[in-house]
Amino acid sequence: MEPKNKKPKITPPSKYLNPTQQETHEKYYSEKKSLLHVRGPAPISPVLLFYSQIHNLSEEEQSFDTYIEGRIHKITPQVIASVLGFDRPLEPVSFPPANEDTLVVSKDEFRRAVYLPEHVTSYGRRLKTEIKVAHLKPIIDVLVRICQSNILPAFSHQYITNLKSVYLSFLLLNGYQVDISHVIWHTMAHLDRVKTKSVPYGILVGQLLSYLGHPFPADTPCASVPGNFDVKFLCRNQLPYHLCDSNDITFSERHSHDISPPPPPPSMNADDASEPIQSLKDPMEVVLPHIVTRQDRFEQQEMIDRNACPDQVNPICQECGDSGYVELLIYCNLCQTSAGHSYCLYKITKNGDDEIIWTCEDCDQTAELETPQGVQLTSLK
Numbered sequence: 001m002e003p004k005n006k007k008p009k010i011t012p013p014s015k016y017l018n019p020t021q022q023e024t025h026e027k028y029y030s031e032k033k034s035l036l037h038v039r040g041p042a043p044i045s046p047v048l049l050f051y052s053q054i055h056n057l058s059e060e061e062q063s064f065d066t067y068i069e070g071r072i073h074k075i076t077p078q079v080i081a082s083v084l085g086f087d088r089p090l091e092p093v094s095f096p097p098a099n100e101d102t103l104v105v106s107k108d109e110f111r112r113a114v115y116l117p118e119h120v121t122s123y124g125r126r127l128k129t130e131i132k133v134a135h136l137k138p139i140i141d142v143l144v145r146i147c148q149s150n151i152l153p154a155f156s157h158q159y160i161t162n163l164k165s166v167y168l169s170f171l172l173l174n175g176y177q178v179d180i181s182h183v184i185w186h187t188m189a190h191l192d193r194v195k196t197k198s199v200p201y202g203i204l205v206g207q208l209l210s211y212l213g214h215p216f217p218a219d220t221p222c223a224s225v226p227g228n229f230d231v232k233f234l235c236r237n238q239l240p241y242h243l244c245d246s247n248d249i250t251f252s253e254r255h256s257h258d259i260s261p262p263p264p265p266p267s268m269n270a271d272d273a274s275e276p277i278q279s280l281k282d283p284m285e286v287v288l289p290h291i292v293t294r295q296d297r298f299e300q301q302e303m304i305d306r307n308a309c310p311d312q313v314n315p316i317c318q319e320c321g322d323s324g325y326v327e328l329l330i331y332c333n334l335c336q337t338s339a340g341h342s343y344c345l346y347k348i349t350k351n352g353d354d355e356i357i358w359t360c361e362d363c364d365q366t367a368e369l370e371t372p373q374g375v376q377l378t379s380l381k
Contacts, residue, residue: 050205057189062182064189068214075188075208081181083204083211089177096164096186103167104176114140114170130160143169151180152187334363 056065063076073079081088093104100107111120119135133141144165152165171178184204331339340360 050209051188054189062185068209068212073212075185077179077182077185079211080184080204080208083207084181084184086181088179088181091177092179092182093171093176095168095171095178095183097167100163104171110167110170113137113174114166131162131166133159133161136161136166139173140166140169143173147172151183332360332363334359 050066050068053067054064055067056063058064061076063074065072065074067073077088080086094102097103100110103110105113114137115135116137133144136144144161147165147168148161152168168178168183188201
């Protein structure tokens with residue numbers, strides 16, 4: 001049986017890692033219309049494009065190159081620090097750890113600090129060994145989930161973590177100087193190119209590309225953040241399930257991150273960078289309910305304080321509940337206790353007299369029964 005003829009290996013062009021990426025570049029960047037620097041969350045396609053072009057990694061120089069839109073950029077921890085606005089410590093703790101023998105504290109001290117008492121003596125804890133989240137102390141558990149969702153999203157599912165995430169949580173909890181920019185850079189540099197990228201790093205890459213001055217078409221497909229921000233959907237080996245509607249850009253624009261894009265490159269006209277871009281829905285969609293709840297609690301406490309010390313706070317309209325338009329707030333002329341806006345209170349006028357009596361709703365009902373002849377009762381409601 002004759003062997004099948006093997007297809008000749010095609011050498012990709014020097015400036016692209018493979019022909020598919022060249023086709024992608026030509027498709028995305030052939031037209032220079034309706035372009036804008038990516039703000040905040042990033043489209044999935046540029047994220048994949050960014051990672052597929054990582055090369056010339058240098059651990060000594062802490063840098064790698066990425067080729068985007070015809071230009072090569074050297075990505076370093078300092079670049080990431082500039083994008084995220086981080087201050088880099090002068091003497092940071094070494095990270096990541098090789099094993100439990102290379103930590104800033106002894107192995108026993110580290111285990112007592114992060115594990116529950118019944119799991120302190122567990123064995124086999126190495127860098128790539130899975131660590132059960134249930135074995136960790138509650139505060140470490142919380143920090144691990146935060147780190148895995150935003151800084152080190154390199155886990156298989158929400159019940160398993162690794163030494164890097166636990167150690168980073170320990171350092172942050174105990175106030176050690178950690179160079180977060182280097183941690184993120186190291187994670188990017190050593191990412192498995194085969195696996196797709198997680199939502200948090202998609203957002204970061206969008207900010208990074210915006211900082212480097214790369215525009216993207218407004219019709220680029222985008223991924224969506226799950227409604228409940230469950231960490232199991234943020235692992236690196238899964239893509240978000242749904243794509244955003246290309247016309248639904250209002251929410252993502254309203255809550256985009258405040259990263260000022262650089263000036264358009266010389267090859268772009270100012271008009272080319274004037275229209276909005278569709279991007280990932282912001283995690284603010286998850287945070288907003290907590291903000292609303294906190295605001296409700298604040299308003300409740302403010303109401304309690306107002307009732308306790310009415311002379312020390314601005315009066316509030318008892319009819320509409322608004323404390324605005326203070327110049328229009330007046331007290332009921334009958335009960336002298338209920339304040340309200342002039343457009344919310346009732347007005348009693350006497351015929352042939354300029355005297356005006358303002359009443360609240362409760363006093364108005366009494367006034368209707370006792371209104372003498374020649375008195376006109378009106379309402380401004």
